Structures are given as C-alpha cells and as structure tokens.
Amino acid sequence: MAAQSVLTPQSQDFPRWYQDVVAKAELADNGPVRGTMVIRPYGYAIWERMQSEIDARIKAAGAKNAYFPLFIPESYFSKEAEHVEGFSPELAVVTFAGGEELAEPIVVRPTSETVIGGFMAKWIQSYRDLPLLLNQWSNVVRWELRPRLFLRGTEFLWQEGHTAHVSYEDASAYAMKIHREVYDDFLLNVLATPSYLGIKPPSERFPGAVNSMAAESVMRDGKALQMVTTHEFGQNFARAFDIYFQSEEGQAELCYTTSWGASTRLVGGLIMAHGDDAGLIIPPRIAPTQVVVIAVRDEPEVNGAADRIARELALVGVRVELDGGRGSFGRRVTDWEIKGVPLRVEVGPRDLAQGLVTLVRRDNGDKSTLGLDKLALDVPSLLESIQGDLLARAFALRDERTHEVKTIAEAIDAAKDGFARLPWDAVAGEGEIALNAQGVSVRCLQRPDGSIPLSDIERGLSCLVAKAY
RNA sequence: CGGGAAGUAGCGCAGCUUGGUUAGCGCGCCUGGUUUGGGACCAGGAGGCCGCGGGUUCGAAUCCCGCCUUCCCGACCA
Structure with missing residues (x-):
C-alpha cells in the first residue's frame, strides 16, 4: 500500500x-x-x-x-x-x-x-x-x-x-x-x-x-x-x-x-x-485489466521476460496489460493501484535469476512469488480467489453495517452507520415522514426471511432503511 | 430549485482587503543527464482571454452588476 x-x-x-x-x-x-x-x-x-x-x-x-x-x-x-x-x-x-x-x-x-x-x-x-x-x-x-x-x-x-x-x-x-x-x-x-x-x-x-x-x-x-x-x-x-x-x-x-x-x-x-484509500479495487470478473505485468527495470532481459509473461497470460484468457520499465517503479505501482487492477505481476532481475515473478494482490496487498512455469495455471485461479475474497468482504461489510432495531428513533441512530431493519408496520405512514426528516429513507421491504414480497400488502413485512445516494 | 463556499497553467494553491512593473509557488509536463524492487535527483524549458459578459477607472486578476460552472447542506430522482 x-x-x-x-x-x-x-x-x-x-x-x-x-x-x-x-x-x-x-x-x-x-x-x-x-x-x-x-x-x-x-x-x-x-x-x-x-x-x-x-x-x-x-x-x-x-x-x-x-x-x-x-x-x-x-x-x-x-x-x-x-x-x-x-x-x-x-x-x-x-x-x-x-x-x-x-x-x-x-x-x-x-x-x-x-x-x-x-x-x-x-x-x-x-x-x-x-x-x-x-x-x-x-x-x-x-x-x-x-x-x-x-x-x-x-x-x-x-x-x-x-x-x-x-x-x-x-x-x-x-x-x-x-x-x-x-x-x-x-x-x-x-x-x-x-x-x-x-x-x-x-x-x-x-x-x-x-x-x-x-x-x-x-x-x-x-x-x-x-x-x-x-x-x-x-x-x-x-x-x-x-x-x-x-x-x-x-x-x-x-x-x-x-x-x-x-x-x-x-x-x-x-x-x-x-475502493480504499489507495484507490479503486475492481473485482477480477469486471476488471477491464485483470493483471498488469510490470517490468521493474527498463532493461532488455527484463522487458523481454515481462512481454513473454503478458503474452502467455493473454493466451489463457487473462485480460492483461504490460507496463514497460520506463519511469520510477514506485510511481508506476501507485498508478496501477489507483486504477484498481486486481493483480500485479512484478518482474525484475532478482526474480528472473530465480525463475520467479512477484505477485501482489490489490485487494489485500499480499505479496508472493511464483515460478515462471506456473503462471498460466495459477494466475487465473488466483484471480478467482480475489473475486471470492472481495465478495466475502462485501458481505461482511453489509452485515456489520446492518442493525436490527425496533423503533424509528433507533433506526435514525443506526442509519448513521448503515442500514437498519425494522418491522414495516412500525414505519408505514408517519414513521416514514419522521425518517425522511432526518435524511433517512425506506430502501426496500422484505419478507422476514429476506425474500422479495409480491406486494406491500403482504402482512408481517420488514423494511430496510438508510441514508442513500 | 433554496442556503453556504469557490472559480488564477493539466492538478493543488498564493496574490485581491488598500486597483499600478514582466501574475507567482508546489506537483505534473517537455529536453538532457544520473537513476529505477513502493510516488527518484540535478540542470534547463514550455505552458495563463486570472470562468464568461458588461460596467467603474488614465489603468482591473483586484472594485460593482449579470450569467455560467464546481463543491457542501437541503428538497426531487437510476
């Protein structure tokens, strides 16, 4: 980071x-x-x-x-x-x-x-x-x-x-x-x-x-x-x-x-x-560029290796971009981080001497090394793990930002942090007006099990309220 | 559309109060060199209808009026 x-x-x-x-x-x-x-x-x-x-x-x-x-x-x-x-x-x-x-x-x-x-x-x-x-x-x-x-x-x-x-x-x-x-x-x-x-x-x-x-x-x-x-x-x-x-x-x-x-x-x-403080984080399945191969130095052997790696990854269906070694390393890395590219493959003289590359995940910053011969097999599956981890992280955020409450006052308080779930009966009508007055709106109505009701006349519905964009 | 703040180089800003040399600074950009494993350094350089229009004045980035745009807070919505 x-x-x-x-x-x-x-x-x-x-x-x-x-x-x-x-x-x-x-x-x-x-x-x-x-x-x-x-x-x-x-x-x-x-x-x-x-x-x-x-x-x-x-x-x-x-x-x-x-x-x-x-x-x-x-x-x-x-x-x-x-x-x-x-x-x-x-x-x-x-x-x-x-x-x-x-x-x-x-x-x-x-x-x-x-x-x-x-x-x-x-x-x-x-x-x-x-x-x-x-x-x-x-x-x-x-x-x-x-x-x-x-x-x-x-x-x-x-x-x-x-x-x-x-x-x-x-x-x-x-x-x-x-x-x-x-x-x-x-x-x-x-x-x-x-x-x-x-x-x-x-x-x-x-x-x-x-x-x-x-x-x-x-x-x-x-x-x-x-x-x-x-x-x-x-x-x-x-x-x-x-x-x-x-x-x-x-x-x-x-x-x-x-x-x-x-x-x-x-x-x-x-x-x-x-996204986080370093920029975008784009899940691999939606990312226009899934992997950026970074040549650590602008030298023929390094650039040549980076180019071969990029081609190899492209062949197995990875959306890959090549970053030649011009410009300072730190600057280039930061730029790719802002753009949220899910995975960096860094190639430098030290890696090449050992027949390795360095992999850095955008989502959690984890660094690891991988043998050159394993790229085509391991990179696609690593991208899938990143996808899965991002989904898990998003679920965790959603759950920890959702609060079960009973009253309008509690809902208004909970909306400072995220969503509040409460019975629709406690809100419908004047409750909704009170929420709106505090910048909180009813986002949607659900059945108690979280499924989608066919209509708002169904009995026993709960509602999710929050501040919204 | 209401209330607030602001528009000066690509970006971030100073200058405006009290009008007056050639409008500055940092970052970025260009050239050359040294660098390169987490935003490098040195030297040189380019880049401005000071948001737009009108007014006041011998003279406006600076004062006055109008408009446009942006940001924040509301009301309205993917």
Whole structure:
C-alpha cells in the first residue's frame, strides 16, 4: 500500500475521496453543461464490461435488443397520468428546431415506456405475440438538480428492458426472473456487491408502476445505493397506449407490462463498494485489466521476460496489460493501484535469476512469488480467489453495517452507520415522514426471511432503511 | 430549485482587503543527464482571454452588476 495516499482518505471526507478517485483513475470528467459527463476510456472500459455481462444475461432471459428514438412527442407523455406527473419536473423539451417553433414540443427521453408502449400496441395482435420481450441500450436525459459523476447526472447511459405479457402472473414472474437472474446474479457474481433485494414502498415507486423492485447495496461509508430497478406496471401503460391482444377465446384483453433498468450508476457503486484509500479495487470478473505485468527495470532481459509473461497470460484468457520499465517503479505501482487492477505481476532481475515473478494482490496487498512455469495455471485461479475474497468482504461489510432495531428513533441512530431493519408496520405512514426528516429513507421491504414480497400488502413485512445516494 | 463556499497553467494553491512593473509557488509536463524492487535527483524549458459578459477607472486578476460552472447542506430522482 502507498505510504502516503495521493487521495483524500475515505475517513476524512468520503465524497471528496470519490471525486479524487474518479479524476485520478481517469474514469470521467464533468461535461461543459451541468450534469453531463465525459466518460474516459478507462471508465468506459468498465462500463463495456458491465454491458457485456448484463447483456448476456438479458439475452439468456429471452429478451431481444432493439432501439427506439431519443425524441418522443410530448403528447405521448400525457397519456399516463402518474408517469407525466412524476417525470415532468425533470424533462428536457425541444420547442424550437429547424429554425422554427415546433407545432408539438418534443421530449428528450427520460425513459422509454411511452414510445415503446405505442409500438407494442402496433406489434401485438394476439396472445401468440406474447410475451414480447425487448431491451435497449441507450442514453436518457433527466434534468437533475444535484449531479454527481456516475451516481446522478442529467444524461446517463443505461439499459432499459420493456416487456408485455398475457397476465399479471406472467408479468410478475418475468420481472422477478430479471431481478434475480439478470441483476442479482450480476451484482453478486460479477460486481461482488451483495444487495438487499426487495420492493419499494409506495412512496418510492416509479411513476406509473404498481410495484417497483430494487437492489440496494451498502457503500463503504455505510450509505445505500440503489443499483438497479425492476417495475411492474399492471395494465396502466397498456390502458394508456391501447396495448391489447386477442385471447385464445377471441376476447380483446389488455396486456400487463414491465420495465427494468441498470445504468452507469453501477460504475459509481463499484467504486464506492470496493475502493480504499489507495484507490479503486475492481473485482477480477469486471476488471477491464485483470493483471498488469510490470517490468521493474527498463532493461532488455527484463522487458523481454515481462512481454513473454503478458503474452502467455493473454493466451489463457487473462485480460492483461504490460507496463514497460520506463519511469520510477514506485510511481508506476501507485498508478496501477489507483486504477484498481486486481493483480500485479512484478518482474525484475532478482526474480528472473530465480525463475520467479512477484505477485501482489490489490485487494489485500499480499505479496508472493511464483515460478515462471506456473503462471498460466495459477494466475487465473488466483484471480478467482480475489473475486471470492472481495465478495466475502462485501458481505461482511453489509452485515456489520446492518442493525436490527425496533423503533424509528433507533433506526435514525443506526442509519448513521448503515442500514437498519425494522418491522414495516412500525414505519408505514408517519414513521416514514419522521425518517425522511432526518435524511433517512425506506430502501426496500422484505419478507422476514429476506425474500422479495409480491406486494406491500403482504402482512408481517420488514423494511430496510438508510441514508442513500 | 433554496442556503453556504469557490472559480488564477493539466492538478493543488498564493496574490485581491488598500486597483499600478514582466501574475507567482508546489506537483505534473517537455529536453538532457544520473537513476529505477513502493510516488527518484540535478540542470534547463514550455505552458495563463486570472470562468464568461458588461460596467467603474488614465489603468482591473483586484472594485460593482449579470450569467455560467464546481463543491457542501437541503428538497426531487437510476
């Protein structure tokens, strides 16, 4: 670990640490317009890894990618009452284009339920067309008042899935499938950020939804971050957009629709869930670069060996980068630490004389040596151990930051450290207002065994409350 | 969008109170050399519409007004 950090320590000022990491790891910059973000190559590489992992899971769940336009007629928005009401404060609207005032204003999409709903109505004729399972990767615009890089911005990148089903049960089951098999699986097995899965209380529901599910993760400062969401719309959007199908009995019936999304906010979650005072810590399965091979000196034998090692690792499927020996060793090491590369392979004259390399783990700083002949076999399995250890560490953080309480007052106190779990009956209504007054919100509702309820009308639910990003 | 703070070289800052030589410092960057196993050292060098626009003045980084952007705290949200 670096003797003196180049970053503001987390314990001193966590938000400042976050900004320092984003800048020094070269992830992103602020764009010229408030709330916009320039994603730099290393930050974008992380997002591309996320996209490919999530996209594969979405496809495995049967949905297909498509693309719908950025511009949406304003009239579409007026069709679903709660949806307009919820989104109107953050809409960007085009009223002037092509040198003249537009007859009908155009909304820059904040989400695509409305356009997609219109086309679902056109494409769905019969129950045989269902379920219709669509997904799109796109940017969206929501006029945010307090932007923070990756966590909240006026424009961000995401994936939005939209589906239509014949029944409430089918829609609900598919939403649950996405939430578990796409999102939770990705969060657990790739990002190593274990989450609390549950449903949103009515106050936190997506505008127009009958049920919203969330995955809430614990950041290293104890605050909560909503990583993804999945919504069930019942027949609300189907009614607004005339999404009918003809049933087996020949009756015209309204579809049941869902939507679900994961955004570039996940990059922020990754940073805050794993990072330490020396910088990012990226779990190997998501890391754009899993191993950096560092030539300790800029000498032909050392560089040659480092190059051979990098090639050998690449051949067995490791995402590897080579750091030639130019520049001071300490400086180069620190830079790779800030970037969170999971494993360093250091190659110097002393190692080579013994036919070894030095391995250094980013997550715990452990150093070890390994015979050159064992690299191809041992490095991939070491990466897997790092992945496992990071997951275990994240679980431990989540558990030690979660407190079982009984009253609102205790919950407010516990929220200074992390999450509080208490009976939903003790919160619903005025309790939620009291929590909100202290900057604490209900993150999600769960069954007593931690599973996801089908609806907030289920009895005996517990809730998780916390301060949130 | 309300309340606070701030914008001077890529980054961090001084200068502004009390207007007046050529706007400084540290880090980084470039060149040469010595170095290289945890942020190296020496020498030389490049780099500034002092956030933007207007005003006051013989003269503005400095004083006044407006706007933009950033950070913190709230209200609203992936």
